[in-house]
Amino acid sequence: MTKRSFFIILTLFIALAVGFTACKKKMKDADIKAAIETALRADPMAVNTSVSVMNGVATITGECKDEASKIHCGEMVKGVKGVKDVINNCTVTPASVPVVNADDEALTRGVTDALKDHPGLKFSLREGKIVLTGEITKAKWTALKQMLDKLKPKGYDLTGVTIK
Amino acid sequence: MSTSQPLQDKYKELTNAATVGGVTNLLVREQDGVLYVDGSAPNGAIKDMLWSVYDKLDPNYLSGDLVMNVNVVSTAPVTKAKVTTERSNLNIRKGPGTDQPIVGKAAHHEIVTVVSQTSEQWWLVRTKDNEEGYAYAQYLTPEA
Numbered sequence: 001m002t003k004r005s006f007f008i009i010l011t012l013f014i015a016l017a018v019g020f021t022a023c024k025k026k027m028k029d030a031d032i033k034a035a036i037e038t039a040l041r042a043d044p045m046a047v048n049t050s051v052s053v054m055n056g057v058a059t060i061t062g063e064c065k066d067e068a069s070k071i072h073c074g075e076m077v078k079g080v081k082g083v084k085d086v087i088n089n090c091t092v093t094p095a096s097v098p099v100v101n102a103d104d105e106a107l108t109r110g111v112t113d114a115l116k117d118h119p120g121l122k123f124s125l126r127e128g129k130i131v132l133t134g135e136i137t138k139a140k141w142t143a144l145k146q147m148l149d150k151l152k153p154k155g156y157d158l159t160g161v162t163i164k
Numbered sequence: 165m166s167t168s169q170p171l172q173d174k175y176k177e178l179t180n181a182a183t184v185g186g187v188t189n190l191l192v193r194e195q196d197g198v199l200y201v202d203g204s205a206p207n208g209a210i211k212d213m214l215w216s217v218y219d220k221l222d223p224n225y226l227s228g229d230l231v232m233n234v235n236v237v238s239t240a241p242v243t244k245a246k247v248t249t250e251r252s253n254l255n256i257r258k259g260p261g262t263d264q265p266i267v268g269k270a271a272h273h274e275i276v277t278v279v280s281q282t283s284e285q286w287w288l289v290r291t292k293d294n295e296e297g298y299a300y301a302q303y304l305t306p307e308a
Binding site: 045066067068069071072075097098099109110112113114116129138141142143145146147149150151152153154155156157158159161163 | 169172176179180182183184190191192193195196197198200215219224225226227228229231232233261262263284285286300302
């Protein structure tokens with residue numbers, strides 16, 4: 001083998017090696033991106049989101065319908081194989097539908113009905129909030145709170161309630 | 165970024181659990197210092213799980229800053245329900261309200277026919293003695 005042909009082979013070898021490493025690295029980010037995109041597509045909560053991956057760090061952008069789905073998307077992407085970190089740049093679309101609270105009349109009727117079997121509790125309303133005072137057992141309180149929440153009050157003042 | 169939403173942060177574990185638990189139509193809204201969580205749970209176990217997470221984040225739900233209305237979705241229309249009072253009979257009333265006259269009683273653990281789920285509080289039912297009227301939904305458990 002001449003010295004010249006040895007150099008040519010060596011140069012080729014180096015070029016190939018460099019080429020392969022570069023290619024492999026690129027492929028890896030692209031593979032992660034593809035895996036994330038597949039996962040996002042399969043998820044009903046991820047609407048209008050897109051992702052980019054750089055050195056294993058995934059950046060999610062786009063719109064999420066609420067805070068919960070944003071968190072969910074972030075967690076899900078974090079779980080994809082090869083993802084080192086997640087930058088969650090999703091914006092939360094403000095809820096277009098405001099909460100419709102019950103008016104005082106409906107609230108009074110609803111709370112009166114709900115409290116019928118709980119004589120240990122008294123109630124009043126203050127600016128749409130349910131103010132309760134008295135004592136109740138934990139089991140009954142859980143069932144009662146579930147019923148009261150259905151009435152859509154503007155929150156509660158429960159400082160006068162004791163759970164037995 | 166969402167740094168100005170302390171309630172959403174406080175109840176993040178709850179809304180996360182709702183998502184993971186398969187709650188559909190999940191709506192998390194913060195309005196005037198109260199967080200409203202609405203949605204449909206796939207079953208009663210998921211609903212109970214959410215209430216225990218709520219209890220953990222806000223012991224005995226006493227802060228009064230969360231209104232959670234997560235109902236269990238029924239795949240089939242509810243036609244029968246069991247009277248799940250503590251031990252007493254369940255009043256059947258002429259109209260949907262405790263101010264309405266009592267027109268009948270359903271026994272504890274009796275199975276009644278659900279005519280219509282008039283509201284989230286009151287269901288129109290028919291007892292085994294054919295008395296028809298409104299009963300408080302909290303004491304009715306849908307039969308499979």
